[in-house]
Amino acid sequence: KAGVTQTPRYLIKTRGQQVTLSCSPISGHRSVSWYQQTPGQGLQFLFEYFSETQRNKGNFPGRFSGRQFSNSRSEMNVSTLELGDSALYLCASSTDLVSYEQYFGPGTRLTVT
Amino acid sequence: TQLLEQSPQFLSIQEGENLTVYCNSSSVFSSLQWYRQEPGEGPVLLVTVVTGGEVKKLKRLTFQFGDARKDSSLHITAAQPGDTGLYLCAGASGGSARQLTFGSGTQLTVLP
Numbered sequence: 001k002a003g004v005t006q007t008p009r010y011l012i013k014t015r016g017q018q019v020t021l022s023c024s025p026i027s028g029h030r031s032v033s034w035y036q037q038t039p040g041q042g043l044q045f046l047f048e049y050f051s052e053t054q055r056n057k058g059n060f061p062g063r064f065s066g067r068q069f070s071n072s073r074s075e076m077n078v079s080t081l082e083l084g085d086s087a088l089y090l091c092a093s094s095t096d097l098v099s100y101e102q103y104f105g106p107g108t109r110l111t112v113t
Numbered sequence: 114t115q116l117l118e119q120s121p122q123f124l125s126i127q128e129g130e131n132l133t134v135y136c137n138s139s140s141v142f143s144s145l146q147w148y149r150q151e152p153g154e155g156p157v158l159l160v161t162v163v164t165g166g167e168v169k170k171l172k173r174l175t176f177q178f179g180d181a182r183k184d185s186s187l188h189i190t191a192a193q194p195g196d197t198g199l200y201l202c203a204g205a206s207g208g209s210a211r212q213l214t215f216g217s218g219t220q221l222t223v224l225p
Contacts, residue, residue: 043201043215056212090155100205100213101146104155
């Protein structure tokens with residue numbers, strides 16, 4: 001099976017712009033979660049989607065949003081970018097509804113200048 | 114808010130040495146997972162422990178879940194340079210607040 005894919009892998013944006021990141025989960029996985037990883041804060045949960053519905057949300061401002069399509073592919077959007085949004089954004093898919101084992105993609109490295 | 118504290122934060126050892134990484138919390142988790150992340154890649158799941166007191170072995174890696182399901186440890190025997198990476202523990206909470214809480218990570222460097 002192909003793993004989780006994320007596009008683009010690298011992105012440079014300017015403060016105030018918006019960005020959309022894409023994630024394709026492992027075939028058959030219906031749960032997609034997004035995480036932000038920074039050296040200072042570590043890996044933080046953004047939100048989870050299951051069957052096109054946001055099932056859980058972390059403690060991030062409303063500038064961070066996402067959606068999931070009927071084929072389980074997911075996108076996340078960050079509006080009005082700030083310098084502090086520079087991070088590695090990781091997408092993970094899961095099929096296990098009990099232990100929530102996550103299968104991560106390689107991430108999108110976002111740099112905001 | 115559930116927190117997971119990992120220690121040590123950084124560990125640099127020589128090839129062949131043994132090491133233990135700890136993951137502690139005041140909260141109870143329904144399961145606990147360990148991941149390893151290498152530069153430029155996403156974390157890769159190593160193991161999931163579910164039952165209090167459970168011990169799982171993966172070659173030279175031994176994982177233990179505390180009896181009260183609040184803490185876990187990862188022990189590596191005879192470390193090799195290929196073990197180098199960022200080790201992350203993650204606790205799963207159940208019910209309506211279902212999500213993973215990640216520890217801050219342990220950066221392990223094994224020198225040849």
